[in-house]
Amino acid sequence: MAQKKIGTRLNKYIANAGICSRREADKLIADGQIKVNGKILTEMGYKVLQKDKVEYKGKIIKGEYKVYVLLNKPKGFITTVTDDRGRKTVMDLVEKASNERIYPVGRLDRNTTGLLLFTNDGQLTEKLTHPKYEVQKIYHAVLDKELKSDDLAALRQGMELDDGFIKADQASYVDGKKKNEIGLEIHSGRNRIVRRMFEHLGYEVTKLDRVMFANLTKKELPRGHWRHLHQDELRMLKNFL
Numbered sequence: 001m002a003q004k005k006i007g008t009r010l011n012k013y014i015a016n017a018g019i020c021s022r023r024e025a026d027k028l029i030a031d032g033q034i035k036v037n038g039k040i041l042t043e044m045g046y047k048v049l050q051k052d053k054v055e056y057k058g059k060i061i062k063g064e065y066k067v068y069v070l071l072n073k074p075k076g077f078i079t080t081v082t083d084d085r086g087r088k089t090v091m092d093l094v095e096k097a098s099n100e101r102i103y104p105v106g107r108l109d110r111n112t113t114g115l116l117l118f119t120n121d122g123q124l125t126e127k128l129t130h131p132k133y134e135v136q137k138i139y140h141a142v143l144d145k146e147l148k149s150d151d152l153a154a155l156r157q158g159m160e161l162d163d164g165f166i167k168a169d170q171a172s173y174v175d176g177k178k179k180n181e182i183g184l185e186i187h188s189g190r191n192r193i194v195r196r197m198f199e200h201l202g203y204e205v206t207k208l209d210r211v212m213f214a215n216l217t218k219k220e221l222p223r224g225h226w227r228h229l230h231q232d233e234l235r236m237l238k239n240f241l
Contacts, residue, residue, distance in 0.1 A: 013048040033057070050100075069097045070118075077089060097228070115216055
């Protein structure tokens with residue numbers, strides 16, 4: 001799986017290391033007080049990669065290198081960083097993706113497949129998981145029986161669950177498939193919300209796959225594989241919020 005490395009601007013890297021503000025970091029760079037890989041660097045726009053060594057006053061400084069990893073999650077893995085019961089976690093699937101400590105953004109239950117983002121960017125994580133940003137999620141659900149048209153309408157109109165009212169932003173039968181295959185767009189991040197909506201209407205979800213998260217899709221990402229976000233994806237994701 002190819003990795004697309006996304007660098008951190010040098011002034012931001014210095015600021016993240018707690019040396020000074022970004023503006024003050026610009027002056028340090030301009031004054032020739034910063035070395036990268038043993039050489040004085042005065043280029044303001046330089047982007048620090050994970051392999052680079054940045055020095056200030058003869059000491060290596062460590063800025064937080066931001067990592068963004070997209071996984072197409074298979075069944076059988078729980079979305080948690082550790083598990084005291086020894087079950088397989090999604091962290092087992094991305095252990096080689098980064099030397100930095102990353103964590104999943106939101107969660108998918110054990111038997112749900114599809115897109116799951118990992119990062120160490122706390123600010124982005126907060127926005128992607130906060131209800132006010134209404135981040136789009138699209139699911140492909142397969143049910144144990146065909147969905148009645150009245151129940152399809154109920155998904156769009158909404159329902160009252162134990163933890164409050166919920167409705168799908170969009171819901172439709174999947175083109176060319178039987179009526180037990182449903183496409184569902186929703187922005188809620190509540191636990192098991194898609195499964196619970198169908199259960200409320202009397203259906204069991206036999207397969208559930210998240211095919212889109214924010215502006216990210218599974219295109220060219222096989223099940224069980226991961227990749228780093230591309231620069232344009234990251235830019236779109238941050239602009240989206």
